[in-house]
Amino acid sequence: MSARHTALPAAPATETPAPESAADTVAAVASGRHRRPPARRPALYLAAVAVGAVLVNVALGTGPGTAQAEPSAAASQAVSVADQLGLTAADASPADLGTHLGELESSRAQREADEATAAQAQAAADQAELDAQAAAAAAQAAAEAQAAAQAQAAAEAAAAAEAAAAQTPSNFHDYALAALGGDASQFSCLENLWGKESGWNPNAQNPSSTAYGIAQFLNSTWALTGIAKTxxxxxxxxAGLIYIDRVYGSPCSAWAHSQANNWY
Incomplete structure (x- = not known):
């Protein structure tokens, strides 16, 4: 706003009296014609100062209009907050604002509690999934271990069956003859001796003693050979050839003792 300047009304022109001489002044006083200078009018000056102050306030924009604008801005801000809370201008009282703020705070607390509950449920679900995966992995490992054990047992059974199939009297005869260096006469005595004792059956068991196997060794007899019972x-x-060699010297001597005493 541009400043407006109002000219003060001009004071009435007065004639300035010519200076008086000292003699004239004394004569005037003596005759009673001397006048005092006209008195100044301070009220007029005060009015002019007041008008000027009003003009300055209007020019600077700090007059009563500005003072009224500040409450209007505050009112606008209050109405804006009320709009955000869903209140009308008539409802935007401090009490209503406090009530709605409390409701918002309660809603936020409930939302945070719901989010925490959901997070806990998700964490529990994730842990359950991990536990299920671990259980599945453990079950798979156990199944694989069981399958490996069964395969090992089957292999051992097959090997045992093959070995059992190889343990026939004919094979035993060939083995014993080879062990005697091919001596047919000594093998003939041995064949008669062990044929009498067990029939060359490696699983023969005497029902009244611990005698076992082709040579029908007692448990104490095995220790003399250095070979464990098998x-x-x-x-x-x-084991039988070691025992015969140490005790009788040859299969024929052992067979002769067996014929005479019914044991060797």
């Missing part, structure tokens, strides 16, 4: 017919032949 169901392997070939190892039984090895």
């Amino acid at each position: 169901s392997d017919g070939f190892r039984q032949i090895d």
Whole structure:
């Protein structure tokens, strides 16, 4: 706003009296004609100052209109907050604002509680999934271990069956003859001796004693051979030939003792 300047009304022109001489002044006083200078009018000056102040306030925009604008801005801000809370201008009282703010706070607390509950449920579901995966992995590992054990058992059974199939009297005879260096006469005595004792059966068991196998060794007899008791017919032949050699010197001597005493 541009400043407006109002000219003050001009004071009435007065004639300036000519200076008086000292003699004239004394004469005037003596005759009673001397006048005092006209008195100034301070009220007029005060009015002019007031008008000027009003004009300055209008020019600077700090008059009463500005003072009224500030409450209007505050009212606009209050109405804006009320609009955000869904209140009308008539409802935007401090009490209503406080009530709605409390409702918003309660709603936010409930939302945060719901989010926390959902997060806990999700964490529990994730943990359950991990547990299920771990259980499945453990079950698979156990199944694989069981399958491996069954395969190992089957392989061992097959090997045992093959070994059992190889342990026949004819094979035992060939093995024993080879162990005697091909001596047919000594093998003939041995064939008669063990044929009488077990029939060359590696699993023969005396029902009244611990005598076992082709050579029908007692448990104490096995210790003399250095070979542990076994169901392997070939190892039984090895143990039997060691015993005969140490005690009788030859199969024919052992067979002669058996014929005379019914044991060897």
